[in-house]
Amino acid sequence: MKENLISVILPIYNVSDYLDRCMKSVINQTYKNIEIIMVDDGSTDDSALKCDEYKEKDDRIVVFHKENGGLSDARNYGIKRASGNYITCIDSDDFIDLDYIEYLYNLITKYNAKMSICQHRVLYSNGKVKEFGKSGEEVLSSKKCLERMLYHDVIDTSAWAKLYDRSLFSDVEYPKGKLFEDIGTTYKLMLQCNNVAVGYESKYNYIIRRDSIVNCSFNPKKFDLLEMTDKMADDVLKLYPDLKKAVLRRQVYARFSTLNQMCKTTRWNNEKKEVIAYIRKNSKAILFDKKVPQRDRVAIILLLLGYPIYNVFWNIYCKNK
Incomplete structure (x- = not known):
């Protein structure tokens, strides 16, 4: 094995x-x-052919063809066959800045960390770009990193825009067959770290696709978000019970996210009522938590005024997004 070899994992499915x-x-x-x-x-398009063509052009490229098993299964498959000391995951419909790996690797070596994080920018189909990056860097304890992730304070749950020591995956896999697989995995990787190196520059470019899993019409699989979030909540609280407020905020946020995706469906009314009841039950705790993002407070106030009112404002927001 080469010294400081870094493995880039690229799951590929119909992204020609x-x-x-x-x-x-x-x-x-x-x-x-x-x-x-x-x-x-x-893949059923010509992605598979393109993979083989790239392999012929660069001897650093390794290609595997397998039966469709979903994003998690493809990531796990690649990670198990990786030779690198470090691993980074990239979604094959996104792209990275040319110094993405160097930036993340320098953070790990500078702070002697097992995990590093950079920021990202969002690219929309209409050409709009939303920039999340800024300057600076720091090292955070695992606990602090988790807390900030739970509050959506710059740190997010995405599998990408991160570099991992390969040892972190010894007993961790992405959950096969589940949507929102990163919700069920990233926190487990953070829990194994003494500290996490965080860089605030954007080096990853996330593409918003209308046909992506997140943006497609609602289906029961999207309830995976609640299952994954509640499992994360239980695991984090076992180790850090004093993060109860942060954990609750993330659970309420997951309900809002699910509710937003259900807004255009006339089905799943019982589930929708349960989600709304959960948010209302915990609304006071969220409203009085100073670390909660302002958008959460606004959403709760609108929902307390009534779901029809909330739904109107959500649809206006979506049209202007």
Whole structure:
């Protein structure tokens, strides 16, 4: 095994229109000692063919073709076959800045951490770009990093925009067959770290696709978000019971996210009522928590005025987003 080899895990499923841009950004990284693991998860477009073509062009590229098992299964498959000392996950419809890996690796070595994080920017189909980055860096304790993630304070749960010591995956896998798989995994990786190095510059480019899993119409699988969030809550509280407020905030946020995705469906009315009841039951605790983002407070006040009112404002927000 090469010293400081970094494995880039790329799950690939029907992303032919996006793959060239992604691969160009990975192949041309300023940090050269990488292996690029392309996991074709049973693509039915020409993504599989493109994978093989890239393999012929760069000897750092390894390609695996497998039956479709979903994003988590593809990530796990690639991670198990990685040779690197460190691992980073990239979604193949996104792309990265050319110094993405170098930036994350320098954070890990500078702060002697097992995990580093950078920020991202969001690219919309209409050309709009939302920038989340700024300057600076710091090292956080595992507990502080978790707390900030639970409050959505810069730190998020995404699998991407992070570099991991491969040892963190010894007993952790992405949950196969589940949506929102990063909710059920990232916190487990953080819990294993003494500290986490955080850089505030944006180095990852997240593409908003209308046909993505997050943006597609509501289906029962989207209740996975609640299951994953509540499991995370239980695990975090076992180790850090004093993070109760932060955990509750994340659980309420997950209910809002689910409610927003249910707004256009006339089905699942009982489940919708349960979600609304949960939010209202915990509304006081959220409203008086000074660390809760202002948007959460506004959402709760609108919901307390009545779901129809909340729904009107949510639809207005979506149209202007």
